[in-house]
Amino acid sequence: MSRKRVAVLISGRGSNMAALIDAANAADYPAAIALVVSNVPNAGGLATAAKAGIATATIDHTTYGKDRAAFERALQDVLVQNRIDLVCLAGFMRLLTPWFVGQWPNRMLNIHPALLPSFKGLDTHRRALEAGVKLHGATVHFVVPEMDSGPIIAQGAVPVRDDDTEAALAARVLAVEHRLYPLALRLVAEGRVTVDGSRCRIGGSPDPDTVLLVPAGHP
Numbered sequence: 001m002s003r004k005r006v007a008v009l010i011s012g013r014g015s016n017m018a019a020l021i022d023a024a025n026a027a028d029y030p031a032a033i034a035l036v037v038s039n040v041p042n043a044g045g046l047a048t049a050a051k052a053g054i055a056t057a058t059i060d061h062t063t064y065g066k067d068r069a070a071f072e073r074a075l076q077d078v079l080v081q082n083r084i085d086l087v088c089l090a091g092f093m094r095l096l097t098p099w100f101v102g103q104w105p106n107r108m109l110n111i112h113p114a115l116l117p118s119f120k121g122l123d124t125h126r127r128a129l130e131a132g133v134k135l136h137g138a139t140v141h142f143v144v145p146e147m148d149s150g151p152i153i154a155q156g157a158v159p160v161r162d163d164d165t166e167a168a169l170a171a172r173v174l175a176v177e178h179r180l181y182p183l184a185l186r187l188v189a190e191g192r193v194t195v196d197g198s199r200c201r202i203g204g205s206p207d208p209d210t211v212l213l214v215p216a217g218h219p
């Protein structure tokens, strides 16, 4: 089976990108990280990717001023030039227009640090603590024009502890993200994910691991 060529789009430290690169180093992984693109020139993840021998590109949105369309055309050009099959957003802090999203129907994934549809947007861990939820986590979903929406591919849940700080909760969720994103990308790259309206159905195995439940005390 030929491996899917994946571009990871980042804006910052790129720890989820690093988790995808690690996973794709396994010989039996169905995807290869062919390109990392950042919209922020000094994003920490660019150096991590380069060290891992991955091609990188920077498309600095600030050089396009308010012209979001021109920024996205440049982004699309680099993806096409690199013969990309699948796009993974990993801490990519730009809202994407319906035009760009429309170039990647069910071929662009995002990871969000909450159990969607709860806590869309930013500051998810602070808001989860404020809301008093007992379960929190992360979601990988296909990207649709509406932010932090789209069919859910996989989710991972962690407990919220009574003495949690925002930082402690964020670290627990991030550890789950690093397991969840490679798992979700594997399912998509293997062609096992079918989108049926707002739901993803996973074929090929009677009991696919699309749910990670991380019990108290771990990690």
Ligand code: GRF
Binding pocket: 010, 012, 013, 014, 015, 016, 017, 090, 091, 092, 111, 112, 113, 174, 177
């Ligand atoms: C992660 O928490 C991800 O869920 C969110 O942005 C953060 C990016 O972190 N979308 P990193 O750059 O992958 O370390």
